[in-house]
Amino acid sequence: MGGLALSNKLIEKYFSYLRLLDDQSKKKLIKKLTGSMKSSASSKKDISEFFGAWIDDRTSQQINEEIRVSRVDKQDGITF
Template structure:
């Protein structure tokens, strides 16, 4: 669940509402917030998400495959 961005006016309304809660309810809300905040997923390090391309083809074979797969579209266009 993503973070919610609210205006100052909305925050004031929530704060007014929360001030009316009894101490027990406020404590439960704080505990709930702490448990949610403490359960953040860890962000993978850059070394976990990058790497070299692994393939059985050599670099020359890969280049040849890419070039052979290209389509010359200039012959298909006719603007007359």
């Protein structure tokens, strides 16, 4: 997942607000930002996990029949 990229001008604007914080608040913010960097780096996935063969015990005919049976006729039902 990509992150939000900020321009230097916007970063400077944020910093102008953040520099007014007390030291304790700055330390808490640093810990949170550092923690968010570690967690996002460890959550990277290998792209090969997102593709592959369909694994199912049903035959293609059974799957097709389930799809047909689960369809809803738009002509039936909804009245106000």
